[in-house]
Amino acid sequence: MSLGCYQTTLFPTKGKSGFSSWNPLKNSQLKGNKISGVEFSNLHVSQRRKGIPMRLKSLLSVDSAVEIEGKEGVNTRSKYDAIVIGSGIGGLVAATQLAVKGAKVLVLEKYVIPGGSSGYYQRDGYTFDVGSSVMFGFSDKGNLNLITQALAAVGREMEVIPDPTTVHFHLPNNLSVQVHREYSEFINELISKFPHEKEGILKFYGECWKIFNALNSLQLKSLEEPIYLFGQFFQKPLECLTLAYYLPQNAGDIARKYMKDPDLLSFIDAECFIVSTVNALRTPMINAGMVLCDRHFGGINYPVGGVGGIAKSLAEGLIDQGSEILYKANVTNIIIDQGKAVGVKISDGREFFAQTIISNATRWDTFGKLLKAENLPKEEENFQKVYVKAPSFLSIHMGVKADILPPDTDCHHFVLEDDWARLEEPYGSIFLSIPTILDSSLAPKGRHILHIFTTSPLEDWAGLPPKDYEAKKELIADEIIGRLEKKLFPGLKSSIVFKEVGTPKTHRRYLARDMGTYGPMPRQIPKGLLGMPFNTTGISGLYCVGDSCFPGQGVIAVAFSGVMCAHRVAADIGLEKKSPILDAALLGLLGWLRTLA
Ligand SMILES: NC(=O)c1ccc[n+]([C@@H]2O[C@H](COP(=O)([O-])OP(=O)(O)OC[C@H]3O[C@@H](n4cnc5c(N)ncnc54)[C@H](O)[C@@H]3O)[C@@H](O)[C@H]2O)c1
Ligand SMILES: CC(C)=CCC/C(C)=C/C=C/C(C)=C/C=C/C(C)=C/C=C/C=C(C)/C=C/C=C(C)/C=C/C=C(\C)CCC=C(C)C
Numbered sequence: 001m002s003l004g005c006y007q008t009t010l011f012p013t014k015g016k017s018g019f020s021s022w023n024p025l026k027n028s029q030l031k032g033n034k035i036s037g038v039e040f041s042n043l044h045v046s047q048r049r050k051g052i053p054m055r056l057k058s059l060l061s062v063d064s065a066v067e068i069e070g071k072e073g074v075n076t077r078s079k080y081d082a083i084v085i086g087s088g089i090g091g092l093v094a095a096t097q098l099a100v101k102g103a104k105v106l107v108l109e110k111y112v113i114p115g116g117s118s119g120y121y122q123r124d125g126y127t128f129d130v131g132s133s134v135m136f137g138f139s140d141k142g143n144l145n146l147i148t149q150a151l152a153a154v155g156r157e158m159e160v161i162p163d164p165t166t167v168h169f170h171l172p173n174n175l176s177v178q179v180h181r182e183y184s185e186f187i188n189e190l191i192s193k194f195p196h197e198k199e200g201i202l203k204f205y206g207e208c209w210k211i212f213n214a215l216n217s218l219q220l221k222s223l224e225e226p227i228y229l230f231g232q233f234f235q236k237p238l239e240c241l242t243l244a245y246y247l248p249q250n251a252g253d254i255a256r257k258y259m260k261d262p263d264l265l266s267f268i269d270a271e272c273f274i275v276s277t278v279n280a281l282r283t284p285m286i287n288a289g290m291v292l293c294d295r296h297f298g299g300i301n302y303p304v305g306g307v308g309g310i311a312k313s314l315a316e317g318l319i320d321q322g323s324e325i326l327y328k329a330n331v332t333n334i335i336i337d338q339g340k341a342v343g344v345k346i347s348d349g350r351e352f353f354a355q356t357i358i359s360n361a362t363r364w365d366t367f368g369k370l371l372k373a374e375n376l377p378k379e380e381e382n383f384q385k386v387y388v389k390a391p392s393f394l395s396i397h398m399g400v401k402a403d404i405l406p407p408d409t410d411c412h413h414f415v416l417e418d419d420w421a422r423l424e425e426p427y428g429s430i431f432l433s434i435p436t437i438l439d440s441s442l443a444p445k446g447r448h449i450l451h452i453f454t455t456s457p458l459e460d461w462a463g464l465p466p467k468d469y470e471a472k473k474e475l476i477a478d479e480i481i482g483r484l485e486k487k488l489f490p491g492l493k494s495s496i497v498f499k500e501v502g503t504p505k506t507h508r509r510y511l512a513r514d515m516g517t518y519g520p521m522p523r524q525i526p527k528g529l530l531g532m533p534f535n536t537t538g539i540s541g542l543y544c545v546g547d548s549c550f551p552g553q554g555v556i557a558v559a560f561s562g563v564m565c566a567h568r569v570a571a572d573i574g575l576e577k578k579s580p581i582l583d584a585a586l587l588g589l590l591g592w593l594r595t596l597a
Contacts (some may be wrong), residue, residue, distance in 0.1 A: 046095075080106045080354035083344055083571050085331045085370070086512070088116030089555050090362030090546035092314040093150045093562025094569070099321035101566070101575045106352060107318065108329040109345065110512050113308075116313040116360070118555055120308025124498055125444040128457050128499055129307040129451060130511075134166065134412055134431040136291060137300025137556035142216045144290070146559040147310060154317025158309055160301035161438045168410040169270060172420050173263060178410065183296035190267075200258035204268070207254055211246055211289025212297065214239035220560060222567035223550070224534045224590060226582035234311050243286065248527040251288035252281030266420040273423055274414055274431065275554060277390045277455065284529040287551055294311055294556070302411070302438045330512075334359070334370045334542065341542035344370075356569050363533070363548035364389060364514040376537025379591065383548070386531040386597050387530045388523045390553070391426060392504030392516030394456040396477050399447045399498030402436075404489050411437040415487055427454050430480060432488075432575050447497065454480060458504035458515045473501045519553035531597025535565040536587065543569055 079102035084095045092114060095105045113119055117131035135144040138160055151157060166179040176191060180186045187205060191198045217239045220227045233240045255268045265280070272283035275291045303309050315325055334357055335343040343353035359366040367373070367380045376384075413432040422428030436448045443449050457475075466471060477499070485492035507516030522531075532550040535543045545565040547553045571578040 004221045006339070009463040019555070024306040027128055030410060032345045036169070047064075053294055080104050080352070081575075082106075082356045082358055083108060083352055083354040084358045084360060084545075085334075085344060085366075086110070086116060086360030087311065087315065087325060088360050088546055088548070088558065089118045089147075089311060089314075090549075090558035090562045090565075091116075091310055091358070092318065093146075093559045094358050094360070094543075094545045094565040095323060095562075096150060096154045096314050096318050096321070097563055097566030098569060098575075099318055099323040101570045103323075103573065103575060104572065105318065105323040106354065106438055107315075107323070107325040108331050108346060108352070109279045109325060109327050110330040112327050113310030113312070114325065114327075115308055117513075118307055118311055120306050121400055123397075123500065124399065126397075126447070126449055126498060127306045127308070127401050128449060129433070129443045131307070132555065133302065133451065134163075134300055135160075135310075135555065136294050136300065137298065137304060137559060138301040138303065142298055143218060143220060144212075144216050144294055144394065144556075145298050146220070146556050146563065150168055150559055150562070151313055151317070154314065154321060156313040156317045158313060159304040161304060163302055163438060165410045165412070166295040166300045167268070167274065167412045167414050170413060170415045170417070171267065171270060172416060172418050173561060175263060175267065177267065179295065181299045182298065183293075186296065194261055194264045197259055197261050197264050200260070201264070203258040203416065204255050205292065207285075210242060211286055212293035214242040215286075215290060216297070220244075220563055222535070222564040222571070224536055224564070224568050224587060225571050225573075225576070225578075226586040227577050227579055228463065228567065229586065230582075246285045246528065248530045249285040250281055250525065250528055251285050252279060254285055255280055263420075266423070269420075269423060270414065270416065270429075273429070276521070277424075277518055277553065279424060282525055283523050284532075284551070285556075286529055287557070290551075290556075291554070298508060302435060304439055304441070306435070306439070306442055331370060334366075336375075336539065340540040344508065355573050356543060358535075358543045358545055358565060358569065360544075362389075362517065362519075362546065363544055365512065366518070366537075366542075366544055368514065371539075375539075379533060379538045379594070382531075382594060383520075385535050386523060386526065387520035387548070388545045389515050389517035390519050390521040391455045391457045392507045392513075393453045393477060393502075394427070394480070394504070395502040395506075396450070396452040396480065397498075397500045397502070398450040398452070398481075399443060400492065401495040402446050402448050402452055403496060404492055404495035405437075405448055408487075409434065409437060411435065412430070413488065415484065417483065417487060426456050426460070427480070430454050432484060434488035435585075450484075452480060452484065455518075456504055458508065461503045461505050469503075469505075473503060477501045519547035527597045531594050533594065534590065535561065535568050 082098055082105045084091045084107045087107050087109040095107050119130045121128055138148055139145045164181050169177045191201055217236055219233055223229055251272050259265055268280040272280040272288055276283040330347040331344045332347050333345040334341050341357040343351055345351045358506050363383060367376055411434055416423055416429040431453045433451045434448055436443045481493055504516035529551055534550050535545060537544055543565055545561050546558050549561045551557045570576040
């Protein structure tokens with residue numbers, strides 16, 4: 001196969017890339033084969049293989065997979081142990097964990113850099129986080145610092161800046177609550193707002209700590225792998241039973257056992273909404289326990305240089321382990337042979353084969369686009385009955401003059417001005433992150449970054465002619481900024497020096513997520529986490545990872561899903577212990593439990 005045929009994909013040009021407003025290559029950042037200092041030859045392979053020039057090795061390594069298939073047929077075409085579709089944090093954690101266990105992994109990413117929703121883009125001297133800047137799991141202690149652990153597994157460490165306040169809530173009836181890093185400071189502040197509910201507050205958050213402490217005592221691996229699971233039950237029976245007890249419960253029910261004040265219950269709704277996009281009655285108690293305590297135990301920590309550095313470091317670590325990432329590789333099909341997933345096809349026609357296929361695309365994309373919808377396995381039908389796509393977001397990335405922010409402004413804010421009923425409505429509540437409060441290197445001197453986002457359904461933006469679409473973006477962004485100007489920063493509009501607005505269509509396009517969705521949310525009141533599928537699927541050899549798998553949305557949640565997925569896949573390809581009889585029993589039991597949700 002001629003090497004020349006890949007030259008155009010190795011050196012993408014601005015014109016050919018086809019990306020517009022959220023393209024990190026925009027504004028002359030594409031220099032040779034570097035994006036912002038990171039090498040991005042179309043295919044990265046291990047620097048450790050010596051003898052052949054780097055780029056040539058890249059090409060050979062991919063070509064050989066195809067060549068082997070062409071010459072020798074199905075038996076030898078499985079070059080890789082696993083192919084991972086997508087390089088979101090879920091996909092990268094699964095890939096790196098497998099690579100350190102000795103697997104040969106190929107990650108195929110549609111975009112030009114890794115990270116997906118946890119990626120970054122640069123403009124005019126600003127480095128913007130694409131998604132959330134609130135990082136759980138990034139501390140140096142406990143068992144739940146999954147981001148720190150994922151990086152360490154591939155020999156990477158990032159400097160982080162501790163955030164003194166997870167979020168500053170600005171809520172109806174002038175309720176203002178700062179979630180301080182110190183638990184006692186937070187709880188005292190909350191009790192000072194609701195002194196008559198002191199006992200209830202202590203009991204509710206006390207139950208959250210019970211869950212957190214149980215989670216934090218376990219070695220986290222795949223809950224679909226019986227040897228590990230029974231081992232944990234044997235070593236930590238009380239902790240496992242605690243978790244099993246809370247597995248089918250929701251935070252709102254437990255809050256209602258202890259609290260009566262409607263404003264306080266609405267506050268608990270807001271606490272849950274920022275991590276689950278639904279109210280407390282629909283938020284699994286295990287997830288609430290995890291996030292409402294980790295922010296005080298390990299704290300929220302921001303990586304120096306921006307959230308995008310996490311994915312970049314994982315991708316580099318993966319390559320160090322001898323595995324590979326191919327960018328601009330849009331997977332269009334999962335190839336099924338005799339009922340088993342054996343490979344994938346990408347949009348330029350190339351096919352890659354592996355023992356296992358792991359999809360970091362959402363379950364809706366995996367089973368609606370990459371596989372034909374008529375092949376929907378029963379488990380996926382059930383998933384789609386219990387969960388719907390959460391709405392997407394309208395995001396505004398801005399650069400502002402620094403003097404507009406009062407001294408001691410917190411990094412993260414959540415604003416819902418007058419009416420609790422608007423919490424879950426589109427455009428009802430506003431999330432605001434100002435990461436330059438923690439890391440000033442993200443913006444030019446004398447400037448701050450404001451990243452504003454609010455829920456917004458794709459339907460609001462569909463079918464508009466370009467002029468109307470642009471006008472609507474400006475109009476809605478102006479309203480949202482006006483609300484922040486009124487509530488937090490008088491004069492905000494006149495301090496703006498840079499502004500870029502992304503809609504649900506932008507999310508759909510650049511993050512390749514069906515309807516630009518933020519992730520799954522329960523259709524009705526769920527039974528806690530019981531209905532959430534793990535990583536195996538109804539198709540042999542095919543696994544899912546990311547936020548449409550247990551335990552759901554959130555960067556730390558998808559990191560856990562990556563750890564679980566890698567463990568299950570490693571057992572299936574012989575890199576970890578496995579018992580086929582116990583497997584069949586546990587997977588059957590879990591499948592049955594899900595039908596109860
Ligand atoms: N505004 C925010 O704060 C925000 C927004 C969205 C998501 N997030 C967080 O990120 C989490 C999602 O992480 P994740 O790992 O599940 O997924 P992800 O969406 O971050 O990453 C998936 C990756 O797969 C790639 N991909 C999808 N389909 C592909 C295909 N067919 N071929 C090749 N590549 C493909 C995408 O380009 C993307 O890089 C969310 O739960 C949420 O917590 C935050
Ligand atoms: C199986 C059976 C039957 C039994 C068993 C029992 C057991 C053992 C169990 C166990 C379990 C476990 C281990 C579990 C685990 C879990 C976990 C880890 C979880 C986690 C979670 C997490 C989460 C959810 C997170 C989330 C987060 C988020 C979403 C975030 C977001 C953020 C944002 C949006 C930002 C905001 C902003 C502003 C405010 C500005």
